[in-house]
Amino acid sequence: MKVLKTILIVLALFMVCAIDHQSVAQTTRQDKRAAKESEMKKVLESKNFTFTAQSVNPMRGATRTLTSEYDLRITPDTVIAYLPFFGRAYTAPIDPNEGGIKFTSTKFSYSAQLKKNGYQIIIKPADTKDVRQMVLDVSFSGYGTLSITNLNRDPISFYGTVDANKKPKK
Numbered sequence: 084m085k086v087l088k089t090i091l092i093v094l095a096l097f098m099v100c101a102i103d104h105q106s107v108a109q110t111t112r113q114d115k116r117a118a119k120e121s122e123m124k125k126v127l128e129s130k131n132f133t134f135t136a137q138s139v140n141p142m143r144g145a146t147r148t149l150t151s152e153y154d155l156r157i158t159p160d161t162v163i164a165y166l167p168f169f170g171r172a173y174t175a176p177i178d179p180n181e182g183g184i185k186f187t188s189t190k191f192s193y194s195a196q197l198k199k200n201g202y203q204i205i206i207k208p209a210d211t212k213d214v215r216q217m218v219l220d221v222s223f224s225g226y227g228t229l230s231i232t233n234l235n236r237d238p239i240s241f242y243g244t245v246d247a248n249k250k251p252k253k
Contacts, residue, residue: 120223126247127195127202127221130159133248134219134227136241141170143237153241155217155229158248162188162206164214170237184231184239186211221245 126132134155140146147169156163166184188208195204201222208214213233221227229241 116224119225122247123201123221123223123225123245126245127204129247130157130193131248132157132245134221134229134241134243134245136166136229136243138242139167139169140240140242141168141237142239143170154243155219156248157193157206160189162186162191162208164188164217166231166241168236168239170239172236174235184214184233186214219245 134157136149136153136155138146138148149167153166155166164184164186168183186208188210190209192207192209193204195202198220201220204219204221206217206219208217213235214231215234216232218230218232219227220230225245227243227245229243230238231240232238
């Protein structure tokens, strides 16, 4: 009888510990999520981040996974785009090396609006030939969708991640 009581007490203690451990793990998960959200808010409001494209969804055609590094780098005074383009272009570039969406802009408007699950950032470069507007929807977990509207090309969207720009080494 004493052995049965001892086993029941040990099982009860084990269940209490397991339940307590689960609540601690859930609290830790919530704390990590809150920290990630806070960090992403700081990064997006600082205007100092990079969107790294992982896949592209052209207006005409299927989604493609990108195997090379393509990105959109934002700093407080510059926007640098190095992205591919798939789709219909209404005017062809004279230089074949000018394919894709490649530009550096220092004259642009930047607006960030807080949404339910993240931010919507609208960038309108004023000193580029084709790109009229870029809309970047970023979740607090760091994933984003970049939609680009061009003057002489079909619209195109990219899916990827957003990370803070690395500080240069001294």
